[in-house]
Amino acid sequence: MSTSSQPQFRYTQTPSKVLHLRNLPWECSEEELVELCKPFGKIVNTKCNVGANRNQAFVEFADLNQAISMVSYYASSSEPAQVRGKTVYIQYSNRHEIVNNKSPGDTPGNVLLVTIEGVEANDVTIETIHLVFSTFGFVHKIASFEKAAGFQALIQFSDAETASSARNSLDGRSIPRYLLPDHVTSCNLRISYSAHTDLNIKFQSHRSRDYTNPYLPVNPTAMEGLMQPVVGPDGKKQEPQSNVLLASIENMQYAVTVDVLHTVFSAFGTVQKIAIFEKNGGTQALIQYPDVTTAAAAKESLEGHCIYDGGYCKLHVSYSRHTDLNVKAYSDKSRDYTISEPSSLAGQVPGMPAAPNVWQNPQSAPSYHGTDYAASAAMRAQPPAGQVPAWDPNLQARPPYGSVPGTVPSQTYQASPIPKYVNTATPAGSSPYLQPGASSMRMPQPGFNVRPVGAPVPGQPPY
DSSP: OOOOOSSSTTSSOOOEEEEEEEEEOTTOOOOHHHHHHHGGSSSSEEEEEETTTTOEEEEEESSHHHHHHHHHHHHHHHOOOOEEEOOOOOEEOOOOSSOOOOOOOGGGSSSEEEEEEOOOTSSSSSHHHHHHGGGGSEEEEEEEEEETEEEEEEEEEHHHHHHHHHHHHHTTTTTTTTGGTTOOOEEEEEEEEOOSSSSOOOOOOOOOEEOOOOOOOOOOOGSTTTSSEOOOOOSOOEEOOOOOEEEESSSOSSOOOOHHHHHHHHHHHOOOEEEEEEETTEEEEEOOOOOOHHHHHHEEEEEEOEEETEEEEEEEEOOOOOOOOOOOOOOEEEEETTTTOOHHHHHSTTOOOOOGGGGGGGGGGGOOOOHHHHHHHHHHHSSSSTOOTOOOOTTOOOOOOOOOOOTTSSSSSOOOOOOOOTTOOTTOOGGGGGGGTTTOOOOOOOOOOOOOTOOOOOOOOOO
C-alpha cells in the first residue's frame, strides 16, 4: 500500500490519453517515464521536468484506452506507481495532446543564427565566419547584421544534419584567437537554429555572400577597404565616409521639398540626386554628391543647422552606406540632376521649360556676388508665375516673375531683370543669405540658421 495519505488518483476528471504525473524525482528523465508507462501501451510524446520544482510530467498515449488502462491498474493495485522509490501520483490531464512549445531556435534546420559576443560588427569579417563554419560542410550563404543582441550572422548549410553538426561543435566556443584583431580579447559563439530555410542574398558584399551564385552582382561596399572602420587620432572609430548623405529633419513646421534641399546642399557642390522618404514617423532624405570630399564638407557645415529661422526644420546629417541612388528623374519626392536631356523632364511634368536649367548644376555657372547672386539664386528657387512655393510659411502668392532667357550649361547667366532692392531693410531675425550686398553665399558660422535663398522669413511678408 501507499505510505502516503494523499490519494493517488482524482476520479472526477474526464479521461484523456494524456496523463499528468506528480511527485516525480528531481530531473526525472524521459527514459524513466517511458519505462513506467510502456507496459500499458505506446507512448507518443512526453514532457518532463514541468513545474516550479521540476517534479511533474505529462505522458501521451497513442490511444485513450491505453491511458485508461494505466489509471485503472494503479487505482486498483496495492502497489503505487513509483520512480526511484518515490510514489508517483497519476491523474488525467485537461489537455488532449502534448504540445512542445519549442522556440524556433530549438527546432533543427539548415540555417543557423549565430550571435558573436564580445565583438563589434567590423571585428569579425565574413571571410572569417566562412572559414570557421565551412569546416563542417559546404556553406551556401552568409548574411551578417547588427541587432540589439549584438553582431549576428545567418549561415545556410545544405541540410539540417550539417547545420546540427556545426551547432553542436561550436556553440559556446570561441573563434580562434589568430583569426581575430589584436584588440579583441575574447569572442564567444552563441548558436541556435533559424526559422529561415533559404536566405535571399541580393548582392555580394562585406556583409552578405552567396557561394552558390558566382554571377551575383558585387556591391561597391565589398571593395577592399572602402567601408572599413577608420580610427581617428583619439583612437576612436570614425564613421565611414560616403558620397551620399543621410539627412534627418526634425521640428518640421514647414514643408521641405526637393527644391529646398537642393538649394541648401548645392551650396557646397554639385548635387546629383535627392530622394525624400518617411521613416519611423520622421522625414529623411538622401543627397548624393559626385565625391566624398564634397559630401564631407556639406556634412560638417550643415550638421545641427536649421533650414528656417526659429529652429525649424533642423538637420542631422550622417553618411549613408549608399553610393549611387536609384531614383525617379522627376517626382515630388526625388530628383535626378544627372539627366542631361531636359525634354525628358519636361515630358514628365507639364509646364516645365524645355531649355536646360542651369540651377541643376550650380558648379557649372560662375559665382555671383552681391545682390546679383541673390537675385539670380532667387529666380532659380522660384516656381512658375502664380504658384506658391511649397516651403512658403505664409502661403502667399508672389507677383509674376520675369523670365530668364534660355541658356545652355556652357553659357553664363544674363543680367537678371529683377530690381535690386539695395536700400530695403533686412527683416528682423532673417538669414544673412538674404542680406543685400552680401559678398558671397557662404555657410554661416555655428549659431546662424541656413535657409534656402528666396524662402521668406517666418512671420514676415514674402516681399
